[in-house]
Amino acid sequence: MRLKDKVAIVTGAASGIGRATSLLLASEGAAVVVVDLDEEQGSQVVDLIERQGGRALFVRVDVSKAAEVAKMVETTVQAYGRLDCLVNNAGVCITGSTVDTDEALWDRVVDINLKGVWLCAKYAIPEMAKRGGGTVVNVGSTASLVGFSDLAAYSASKGGVANLTRAMALDAAPVKVRVNCVCPGHIDTPLGGGFVNAQADPQAFIKEFIVKRHPLGRMGQPEEVAKAIVFLCCDESSFVTGALLAVDGGYSAR
Numbered sequence: 001m002r003l004k005d006k007v008a009i010v011t012g013a014a015s016g017i018g019r020a021t022s023l024l025l026a027s028e029g030a031a032v033v034v035v036d037l038d039e040e041q042g043s044q045v046v047d048l049i050e051r052q053g054g055r056a057l058f059v060r061v062d063v064s065k066a067a068e069v070a071k072m073v074e075t076t077v078q079a080y081g082r083l084d085c086l087v088n089n090a091g092v093c094i095t096g097s098t099v100d101t102d103e104a105l106w107d108r109v110v111d112i113n114l115k116g117v118w119l120c121a122k123y124a125i126p127e128m129a130k131r132g133g134g135t136v137v138n139v140g141s142t143a144s145l146v147g148f149s150d151l152a153a154y155s156a157s158k159g160g161v162a163n164l165t166r167a168m169a170l171d172a173a174p175v176k177v178r179v180n181c182v183c184p185g186h187i188d189t190p191l192g193g194g195f196v197n198a199q200a201d202p203q204a205f206i207k208e209f210i211v212k213r214h215p216l217g218r219m220g221q222p223e224e225v226a227k228a229i230v231f232l233c234c235d236e237s238s239f240v241t242g243a244l245l246a247v248d249g250g251y252s253a254r
């Protein structure tokens with residue numbers, strides 16, 4: 001129960017890494033605000049947490065819309081009286097090279113993956129400060145650390161998340177809010193699967209990219225990323241801020 005009586009918001013919590021993180025945070029004692037666009041799957045996560053004896057609430061929010069994000073924080077405080085942890089996980093991965101990417105695709109990816117991270121932190125940090133501090137964990141990617149071909153907007157957004165993490169850590173340190181970033185490699189989620197299926201030859205891609213390029217020789221599971229996120233949310237990481245933690249089977253060690 002490393003997060004007993006704490007309150008956490010997880011964005012993109014209806015699926016994949018966000019879902020696994022919500023379940024783990026709840027099992028560690030946190031009340032979880034499950035935030036997503038997908039009400040049906042988000043409500044299923046809430047049901048699962050409640051059936052396991054935890055506390056959770058679904059809030060439908062588009063993280064790229066300031067008014068909705070402000071309401072998300074307000075609803076959290078109304079429901080649970082405080083906010084301790086924010087996991088900025090909502091994201092989309094849409095392929096497109098520098099030349100092929102059109103303006104609408106660029107805006108959509110950067111608005112959700114980068115602007116959404118800033119907006120959620122902007123409204124969450126003042127609430128955390130009221131109770132003496134808290135933690136923000138941003139979900140970056142190996143694309144926060146290296147560039148990827150055919151992923152121009154995604155690489156830009158995730159590179160931005162890495163440096164925004166450092167800037168936010170400096171801004172928030174005086175109010176005792178720690179801000180860190182996990183950088184997953186290829187993870188077995190609907191988003192990870194969609195990326196594989198977008199390749200010309202998905203089977204060859206699994207062999208060449210996933211198995212060969214990840215030194216541990218496999219894709220990761222969402223629960224393995226969730227464990228790193230929970231570590232950064234709780235007091236076990238009490239002197240860690242502004243850090244990027246690769247959870248990538250060694251991908252970025254090359």
Ligand SMILES: NC(=O)c1ccc[n+]([C@@H]2O[C@H](COP(=O)([O-])OP(=O)(O)OC[C@H]3O[C@@H](n4cnc5c(N)ncnc54)[C@H](O)[C@@H]3O)[C@@H](O)[C@H]2O)c1
Binds near residue numbers: 012035063
């Ligand atoms: N799966 C991977 O291989 C991988 C690798 C590196 C980084 N990541 C990152 O991990 C995060 C989670 O990815 P995942 O693989 O679990 O994906 P996923 O598609 O399983 O889940 C993402 C969730 O985000 C939600 N979402 C999308 N846009 C939203 C918005 N505007 N507002 C609120 N919610 C929104 C979706 O509805 C979905 O439930 C993303 O930021 C992704 O970039 C994933």
